[in-house]
Amino acid sequence: MYSKCLLIRNIAATLAIWCLLVPYAEAVDSVSCCQSLAASLGSKVLYPDSTAYSSSLASYWSAQEQTTYPACILRASSAQDVSTALKVLVPRACKFAVRGGGHGALAGLANIQDGVTIDLRGLDPIKPFAANQLVSVGSGLRIGAIYHALHPLGVAISGGRSYDVGVPGSTLGNGWGWLSNEAGFCCDNVVEYEVVLANGTIITASQQNNANLWKSLKGGREQLWHHVVYSLTESQVPRLLSAVSDFAARRKPDPKETLLFTFSYTPMVGNMYYIQCVYTAPTVQPPAGFDQLLTLPGALFRATNASNTLPGLSYDYNLNTPKGSQTYNASIASVSGVYGIQWTLSFQPLTRLMTDASAARGGNVLGIGLPPEEGLHEVQLTAAFPDAVDYSRVSQAADQLLADCTAAVKSPGADWPWVEMNHASHIQDPISTYGEENRAFMMDTAAKYDPDAVFQTLMPGGYKLKGGHTGR
Ligand SMILES: Cc1cc2nc3c(=O)[nH]c(=O)nc-3n(C[C@H](O)[C@H](O)[C@H](O)COP(=O)(O)OP(=O)(O)OC[C@H]3O[C@@H](n4cnc5c(N)ncnc54)[C@H](O)[C@@H]3O)c2cc1C
Ligand SMILES: *[C@@H]1O[C@H](CO)[C@@H](O)[C@H](O)[C@H]1NC(C)=O
Ligand SMILES: *[C@@H]1O[C@H](CO)[C@@H](O)[C@H](O)[C@H]1NC(C)=O
Ligand SMILES: *[C@@H]1O[C@H](CO)[C@@H](O)[C@H](O)[C@H]1NC(C)=O
Numbered sequence: 434m435y436s437k438c439l440l441i442r443n444i445a446a447t448l449a450i451w452c453l454l455v456p457y458a459e460a461v462d463s464v465s466c467c468q469s470l471a472a473s474l475g476s477k478v479l480y481p482d483s484t485a486y487s488s489s490l491a492s493y494w495s496a497q498e499q500t501t502y503p504a505c506i507l508r509a510s511s512a513q514d515v516s517t518a519l520k521v522l523v524p525r526a527c528k529f530a531v532r533g534g535g536h537g538a539l540a541g542l543a544n545i546q547d548g549v550t551i552d553l554r555g556l557d558p559i560k561p562f563a564a565n566q567l568v569s570v571g572s573g574l575r576i577g578a579i580y581h582a583l584h585p586l587g588v589a590i591s592g593g594r595s596y597d598v599g600v601p602g603s604t605l606g607n608g609w610g611w612l613s614n615e616a617g618f619c620c621d622n623v624v625e626y627e628v629v630l631a632n633g634t635i636i637t638a639s640q641q642n643n644a645n646l647w648k649s650l651k652g653g654r655e656q657l658w659h660h661v662v663y664s665l666t667e668s669q670v671p672r673l674l675s676a677v678s679d680f681a682a683r684r685k686p687d688p689k690e691t692l693l694f695t696f697s698y699t700p701m702v703g704n705m706y707y708i709q710c711v712y713t714a715p716t717v718q719p720p721a722g723f724d725q726l727l728t729l730p731g732a733l734f735r736a737t738n739a740s741n742t743l744p745g746l747s748y749d750y751n752l753n754t755p756k757g758s759q760t761y762n763a764s765i766a767s768v769s770g771v772y773g774i775q776w777t778l779s780f781q782p783l784t785r786l787m788t789d790a791s792a793a794r795g796g797n798v799l800g801i802g803l804p805p806e807e808g809l810h811e812v813q814l815t816a817a818f819p820d821a822v823d824y825s826r827v828s829q830a831a832d833q834l835l836a837d838c839t840a841a842v843k844s845p846g847a848d849w850p851w852v853e854m855n856h857a858s859h860i861q862d863p864i865s866t867y868g869e870e871n872r873a874f875m876m877d878t879a880a881k882y883d884p885d886a887v888f889q890t891l892m893p894g895g896y897k898l899k900g901g902h903t904g905r
Contacts, residue, residue: 463504463547466527470507470549473517479506489552490544493532494597496821497540503530503550509573510555512627512635518551520633523887530894534575534599539859542894543602553601561586567624572601591616594693606855607799609787611711614688617790620797631887660719662708662726670706676725677708681782682806683722689713690722694780694810698765700773760837761814767830768816774827775817780810798875800867801851813856832860854896862900872898 471478479486481502489506493499509515522529530545532552537543544550556571559582568590570579577596583589591612593603608619616622625639662673677694693709712720761778768776783804791797814834816827835858854863864872875898879886889897 463527463549466522466525466549467505469521469525469527470505470518473521474507474514477508477510477514479508481505489550489554492554493535493544495538495540497824498535498537498542498544500821501540501544501546503545504547506550506552508552508555512556512629514555515551515553515629516633516635518549519629519631519887522549523631523633523891526891528891528893530892533572533601534597534603536575536595536597536599537602537855545894559583561588570600574600576600576603590619591622592619603855607797607853608855609781611691611713613790614686614691614784614786615713615790617787617794618797618799620799621791621794628882631883631885660710660723662710667704673706673708673726677780677782677810679725680722681784681810686784686786687720687722688786690720692723692726692782695777696761696779697775697777698769699775700769704762704765760834764830764834764837767833768827771818771823771827773819774823775815777815777817779813779815781813783809783811798867798871799851800871811853811856831858835860857896863896864898865900 467478467480479489481504485508486506489508490499490502507514507518509518518529521527528545528548530541530543530548530550532543532550532554535543535554553571553573556573557578558569558571559574559579560569561567561583562569565586565588568579568583568588570590575596576590576592576598579592579600580589580596589612592598592600592608592610594610598608604619604623606620610619625637627635627637629635673694677692680690680692689712691711691713693711695707695709697705697707699705708726710720710723710726712723765776768774783801785804785806788801788804791799791801814831816831818827850866852861852863852866857863864875879888879898883889
């Protein structure tokens with residue numbers, strides 16, 4: 434994938450240490466920042482009284498990002514616009530946020546109260562080239578738009594499962610989905626980034642020695658084979674868990690076979706347990722690897738067109754193994770009284786197929802290490818609820834569940850330190866789990882490309898290298 438993603442986030446993430454050494458001037462008031470911006474970029478600068486401003490806010494996924502109000506929003510439509518904006522904002526010490534798909538959950542991640550938000554949704558070209566082995570994509574796109582555009586060509590990129598997930602955030606964080614066993618994470622498949630530096634200079638950044646990368650972009654499909662195995666009874670859960678473990682532990686895994694295991698509680702339905710089984714190619718016969726799951730006595734299954742989108746407030750946590758399930762079950766009592774709650778825990782297998790695919794594409798800075806042979810599950814909590822009044826109560830329950838699950842998995846071989854940035858919570862510090870070597874590598878890169886630490890001091894959103902962020 435030739436990506437035109439603007440790599441501001443990674444640079445920002447690498448600069449925390451400079452924050453302590455090079456304090457910036459107090460930010461000037463945001464009204465004058467917006468005025469200066471409008472002097473250069475005119476009607477692309479949106480103010481709170483406009484419908485364009487409201488619709489930009491309304492397009493965030495989470496309620497807490499929708500209710501963070503910037504002084505103005507820049508509707509950028511090119512890398513040049515972003516360059517112009519940074520040349521205006523940085524010398525004036527104006528605080529800003531950068532927003533891609535707007536699918537991150539935490540308030541202040543891709544938006545900024547009383548600051549300037551740079552909305553990249555206008556950067557939306559999708560241009561396949563090199564005989565459909567590569568695609569150039571704008572950094573304001575959502576992943577579904579790319580799947581849709583590439584579908585007629587019989588190709589796809591390795592991206593997220595949910596149609597609405599943004600391309601830049603998920604790519605810069607890592608990004609994974611049904612094709613990750615075959616092609617690695619989204620970030621592994623980027624061959625070139627177009628980057629706007631803090632001083633407004635536009636450069637491209639490409640990886641070398643990555644012939645395998647080109648191959649991976651043939652990972653496209655006419656369609657997926659997709660079955661969901663449901664169980665509504667508690668008594669099935671141990672069987673489901675052991676079938677999932679056996680699936681992960683197979684000696685010769687087929688990279689096209691992949692699954693996602695989910696527990697979900699809603700007051701209407703109560704507990705529900707289901708497994709999405711996916712084969713990343715068309716097939717008439719159920720793939721052999723799913724035999725054990727599809728023949729579970731008493732379980733229901735049906736084919737479906739999946740959509741993972743949940744509205745409302747959200748928390749995502751990384752835990753480590755299915756052992757967290759017991760703890761999850763116990764946590765339901767703490768949220769069962771919350772009106773309209775959807776309390777969902779997903780177990781996402783992290784396989785050696787994925788880390789091998791990453792290595793084959795030149796590696797990355799994630800520092801995942803070698804997952805154990807018997808399989809590893811990243812556990813993600815998503816809580817969605819309609820009424821903001823319940824925010825602190827749900828937040829406390831989520832923090833407690835994270836603490837309980839972390840304690841529950843502290844058994845030999847089960848504890849895995851890696852935390853994925855794209856699903857991390859406000860109390861986690863993903864970059865600290867990437868390892869010192871990777872952190873040092875990113876710091877060196879940051880010192881070279883952003884010597885004044887602009888993305889650290891003036892862009893508070895997102896996880897920073899030395900820990901910390903402004904999300905909540
Ligand atoms: C319902 C749901 C389902 C999900 N499913 C998946 C999944 O299947 N697979 C997966 O991998 N992830 C998934 N995610 C997580 C998703 O990858 C992250 O939320 C990701 O950050 C979203 O990207 P975005 O561009 O929409 O982010 P935004 O919210 O726009 O931004 C997130 C962060 O990235 C920064 N950023 C964005 N664009 C740029 C840029 N051009 N330059 C520099 N920094 C930038 C922002 O400043 C912010 O800090 C899911 C999330 C939700 C809510
Ligand atoms: C899946 O999508 C196809 C095409 O849009 C539609 O015909 C079919 O009914 C859908 N199946 C389900 C289970 O929703
Ligand atoms: C969940 O908790 C209930 C009691 O609250 C118990 O009956 C059930 O067996 C538990 N399920 C699992 C999977 O632990
Ligand atoms: C912009 O910043 C980069 C990285 O620090 C530097 O190499 C380049 O010379 C700068 N350009 C200008 C015009 O100052």
